[in-house]
Amino acid sequence: MSRQDEGRGGADGGPTVTERVLGILSAFGPGAEALTLSGIARAAGLPLSTAHRLVGELAAWGALERGEDGRYRIGLRLWEVGALAPRSLGLRERAMPYLEDLYEATRQNVQLAVRDGHEVVYVERLAHPEAVRVFSRVGGRMPLHATGVGQVLLAFAPSVVQEEVLAGPLPPLTPKTITEAHALRRALAAVRREGVAVCDGMVDPVALSVAAPVRGEDDRVVASLSVVVPSAGAEPRAIVPAVRAAARGISRALGSPAARRRPLGVVTPLTGAAAGEPAGAERGA
Amino acid sequence: MSRQDEGRGGADGGPTVTERVLGILSAFGPGAEALTLSGIARAAGLPLSTAHRLVGELAAWGALERGEDGRYRIGLRLWEVGALAPRSLGLRERAMPYLEDLYEATRQNVQLAVRDGHEVVYVERLAHPEAVRVFSRVGGRMPLHATGVGQVLLAFAPSVVQEEVLAGPLPPLTPKTITEAHALRRALAAVRREGVAVCDGMVDPVALSVAAPVRGEDDRVVASLSVVVPSAGAEPRAIVPAVRAAARGISRALGSPAARRRPLGVVTPLTGAAAGEPAGAERGA
DNA sequence: GTGCTCCTTCCGGTGACCGGAAGCTCGATT
DNA sequence: AATCGAGCTTCCGGTCACCGGAAGGAGCAC
Numbered sequence: 001m002s003r004q005d006e007g008r009g010g011a012d013g014g015p016t017v018t019e020r021v022l023g024i025l026s027a028f029g030p031g032a033e034a035l036t037l038s039g040i041a042r043a044a045g046l047p048l049s050t051a052h053r054l055v056g057e058l059a060a061w062g063a064l065e066r067g068e069d070g071r072y073r074i075g076l077r078l079w080e081v082g083a084l085a086p087r088s089l090g091l092r093e094r095a096m097p098y099l100e101d102l103y104e105a106t107r108q109n110v111q112l113a114v115r116d117g118h119e120v121v122y123v124e125r126l127a128h129p130e131a132v133r134v135f136s137r138v139g140g141r142m143p144l145h146a147t148g149v150g151q152v153l154l155a156f157a158p159s160v161v162q163e164e165v166l167a168g169p170l171p172p173l174t175p176k177t178i179t180e181a182h183a184l185r186r187a188l189a190a191v192r193r194e195g196v197a198v199c200d201g202m203v204d205p206v207a208l209s210v211a212a213p214v215r216g217e218d219d220r221v222v223a224s225l226s227v228v229v230p231s232a233g234a235e236p237r238a239i240v241p242a243v244r245a246a247a248r249g250i251s252r253a254l255g256s257p258a259a260r261r262r263p264l265g266v267v268t269p270l271t272g273a274a275a276g277e278p279a280g281a282e283r284g285a
Numbered sequence: 286m287s288r289q290d291e292g293r294g295g296a297d298g299g300p301t302v303t304e305r306v307l308g309i310l311s312a313f314g315p316g317a318e319a320l321t322l323s324g325i326a327r328a329a330g331l332p333l334s335t336a337h338r339l340v341g342e343l344a345a346w347g348a349l350e351r352g353e354d355g356r357y358r359i360g361l362r363l364w365e366v367g368a369l370a371p372r373s374l375g376l377r378e379r380a381m382p383y384l385e386d387l388y389e390a391t392r393q394n395v396q397l398a399v400r401d402g403h404e405v406v407y408v409e410r411l412a413h414p415e416a417v418r419v420f421s422r423v424g425g426r427m428p429l430h431a432t433g434v435g436q437v438l439l440a441f442a443p444s445v446v447q448e449e450v451l452a453g454p455l456p457p458l459t460p461k462t463i464t465e466a467h468a469l470r471r472a473l474a475a476v477r478r479e480g481v482a483v484c485d486g487m488v489d490p491v492a493l494s495v496a497a498p499v500r501g502e503d504d505r506v507v508a509s510l511s512v513v514v515p516s517a518g519a520e521p522r523a524i525v526p527a528v529r530a531a532a533r534g535i536s537r538a539l540g541s542p543a544a545r546r547r548p549l550g551v552v553t554p555l556t557g558a559a560a561g562e563p564a565g566a567e568r569g570a
Numbered sequence: 571g572t573g574c575t576c577c578t579t580c581c582g583g584t585g586a587c588c589g590g591a592a593g594c595t596c597g598a599t600t
Numbered sequence: 601a602a603t604c605g606a607g608c609t610t611c612c613g614g615t616c617a618c619c620g621g622a623a624g625g626a627g628c629a630c
Binding site: 302331332333334335338 | 587588589
């Protein structure tokens with residue numbers, strides 16, 4: 001009874017079965033899409049026989065699939081369930097047409113991301129094969145302070161979150177990454193003022209990103225949208241309006257009251273999807 | 286000891302913890318994205334207190350998220366893990382640029398699907414807001430025999446699978462749906478011969494879909510791609526080459542040897558009719 | 571042949587899990 | 601206001617499902 005516990009939220013005894021199962025799923029990640037049974041056991045800290053049993057059950061259900069090479073991968077069934085996550089599906093579904101337009105107009109990288117804790121999670125990404133290489137991938141994570149989408153999400157996050165991030169370490173990804181709290185604080189203020197974040201070379205020296213906030217029903221910022229272009233010869237001013245317009249269009253599609261108001265005399269540059277639905281028609285003014 | 290079991294694959298005793306956990310995940314589905322605790326317990330056949338404990342653990346890990354309304358939804362963390370499924374991520378990643386092009390060219394619905402058992406699972410979908418409404422959704426399932434993508438996947442599936450499906454019931458979705466085994470058999474032969482499936486009004490009376498197979502490294506058909514257009518006034522012949530070209534492009538990106546070969550005079554089920562069409566047919570327009 | 575890694579199966583002891591029951595917080599209904 | 605019902609949370613003792621060491625097999629490299 002005096003044995004120090006390792007999991008189980010402070011109670012004594014080993015981790016619960018549920019925790020072990022989730023631990024098995026955690027063993028998979030970017031760069032670890034296919035694992036051997038032993039690999040899973042090692043990563044999850046389980047005895048081989050235990051892992052064997054649990055993995056067998058997961059595979060029987062379809063959460064894992066066993067390839068011809070004997071290694072396990074995440075199964076289609078788990079993907080299906082995951083696809084039901086509202087922060088992915090609902091958002092994605094409505095955002096797609098706008099992302100399409102933006103992609104089509106820029107022929108570069110278009111990204112859609114949400115915040116989870118102190119990180120950005122990329123929910124969707126459209127990348128032209130010839131565009132600048134970006135490090136993000138769908139389902140991938142990045143720190144908030146170093147990315148365009150991250151700065152937007154942070155700028156509109158609850159102040160508790162902001163302070164936590166500002167208090168914590170701000171590791172640099174490139175020499176240009178903001179690493180000082182007061183500089184970040186100023187950047188966030190600018191983002192709130194301008195409604196966009198422009199990050200030059202903070203993730204990759206040769207890439208520049210322009211990001212804008214996407215708002216939900218209650219006008220809270222629920223996501224962020226960005227375009228990544230080559231840093232060299234980039235003309236942010238040409239991109240900013242398009243990004244802003246797309247973000248606003250998605251916000252409107254999500255039911256944001258603020259986005260419903262017409263920006264006086266501003267014609268949405270990307271008419272394709274935006275013009276499709278006469279959103280403001282019902283309630284004149 | 287004489288109590289009849291319900292789960293656990295035939296052994297006596299109740300379902301295992303893992304099965305219960307997976308049962309909880311199964312409670313979610315299209316049309317059931319948000320559930321109360323009681324709802325989950327009911328759907329999963331668990332006592333409330335048991336469900337409470339397990340759901341709590343799942344939520345603590347991030348597999349489920351609890352909304353402000355107290356209801357549970359699939360969490361971002363689970364979505365992340367699911368996104369690692371190779372049949373989704375790897376495929377999607379390479380297919381996207383081609384789907385983009387196809388979408389851009391047609392401004393209709395573009396779909397990418399894989400087979401799981403006797404069903405189609407939609408992995409990606411690009412839909413124009415003004416396009417024909419389709420019933421499919423990302424992560425959704427449909428029967429193999431009634432859809433364009435399904436017929437393609439079935440036509441190139443192991444013969445065991447084909448026979449199973451042909452032997453089973455073929456429920457109609459519309460009056461036009463193929464419901465007789467021998468008619469389906471002929472349709473599948475045609476798909477193999479032509480390298481495309483054209484389904485008019487089998488899912489929705491007003492929609493027509495054109496589907497083509499996507500092949501992987503070992504030339505096995507791993508996915509199917511389709512375009513759905515309004516049935517009225519549709520001109521499949523205008524779409525078929527584009528669909529075929531896109532499917533071939535994705536196959537090549539996936540490393541299919543057959544798709545790598547130049548179409549010059551090569552006669553294979555995949556290329557047969559496509560031989561006359563240069564790969565970039567839609568670009569020429 | 572020898573040594574390695576990885577996988578699979580078996581089985582007895584035990585402590586994690588189960589779930590009935592009681593109490594709580596909401597709204598809706600009378 | 602009182603009553604009802606649905607849903608949620610916590611508690612706790614008995615028991616049986618889970619754990620994991622150990623043994624054995626398959627494949628590969630040296």
